[in-house]
Amino acid sequence: MPALNPHISVDCVILGFDSKELKVLLIEREHINGVSPEGHKLKLPGSLIYKNEDLDKSAYRTLFELTGLRDIFLKQFAVFGNPNRLSPQEDLDWLRKTTNNYQIDRVVTIAYYSLIKLTESNRTPKTIWYPVKNLPDLIFDHNQIIKKALEILRNEIRSKPLCFELLPKKFTIRQMHDVYEAILDESFDSRNFRKKLKPLKFLVPLQEKEKGVNHKPAQLYRFDRKLYFKYNKKRNGFIL
Amino acid sequence: MPALNPHISVDCVILGFDSKELKVLLIEREHINGVSPEGHKLKLPGSLIYKNEDLDKSAYRTLFELTGLRDIFLKQFAVFGNPNRLSPQEDLDWLRKTTNNYQIDRVVTIAYYSLIKLTESNRTPKTIWYPVKNLPDLIFDHNQIIKKALEILRNEIRSKPLCFELLPKKFTIRQMHDVYEAILDESFDSRNFRKKLKPLKFLVPLQEKEKGVNHKPAQLYRFDRKLYFKYNKKRNGFIL
DNA sequence: TCAAAAGTGTTCTGCGTACACCCATGG
């Protein structure tokens, strides 16, 4: 294993949508000598970077190691560098014990966020998906990191095609609608919402409809990224 | 002097407006033993942080020490952590020589941007204001940092009251207009521009007009920050 | 036949945009 850089870490705020609400991926603080520290505190997936590792690479690696997730979009969104962020003392003690050979003093963390669709397949034993409303107390400043991620997401989702990260490849208009409502915590008239989507050429209707629902089955669409970049080079606001 | 943390630095992209174009504050790379290194390379004001120093504090301190500027708004906007960013070798050699007692290996830098009005008073001997178009080659990845700062600024200035940072306390509509044109590199119809500003209650007209100009003197305004926050809590787009 | 969501159109209002002329001042 390469040497760690004990001054800099990455933390990932992975947000998922289960067709109802927005959830964040948390993991249990690793046990020390097989014993769980008091309180079973939860944390974001994250770790110290390696000495010669690019920050983005480190974020992808960490996420994969801790959750098995890979090939998902990750975006750096903020830095948390308060000299006292490794508190309370109990949390710092835990960190020191789980990184044996390093003298941990102060760690500046680079925070990333990501969006993924939530299916049974990413509910591994290691990962806990927690609704973003009413989170429990997390380790260090992780509550604050999530809060900031949500603020940034709410701004970016209005002008970038982020919602497709939260949806399956084939999706219905209703699903898009629900994503926007869940993230922005605001409700949208479905007729007006559809009207806005109609002219968007990068929403390609498929020769396929929803199945096995006890109501009129909805048209399925896919997102065409190429068309998006072709027609939206200058576009400022995407939806709403 | 407190101990430095040789792993983390801050760099400040200070943008100024001289009523014509946007300029960025650069400083000369410090001399080594009184001898200027070859090429007289320029750099952003920035330095390593102290061991126990908050990142924002460090940015304010650094800026003050290197340029004499204080009490200006500074905002963290990105992190640059490429393991090879301290290149070319010549630049790294220079950095090592000017921070004698520290072993510099890899430095992750936290970048801040700021906006100020450009007057004779901030043109100190130490500072060089360089038009952001056609910058020379700067040290390390500083060209890239400035490019990113401009991208972010161009987005933020549309939805936040940043333009007032670039203007004197008393300003005319024309001056605001020029700021937007300079930053967004786009031209605006002056009648429509004024029309958009009319309803904004936080633009308070003063009992005072421009003086000493050889044309009809313009109304002076001030920006009322309290009114801004009162009326714009939910407002999404500010101008344009 | 019922429940549940899909899908469709019109009207009104407000905002962005295009565009031309007279006004006040200093030189």
Place this chain on the structure above:
DNA sequence: CCATGGGTGTACGCAGAACACTTTTGA
């Protein structure tokens, strides 16, 4: 009296917002 920018108003088109009913399916 001239040059320079300050300051004003109107008409058009598009886009957002409000709002109700018919359709298709599974149970």
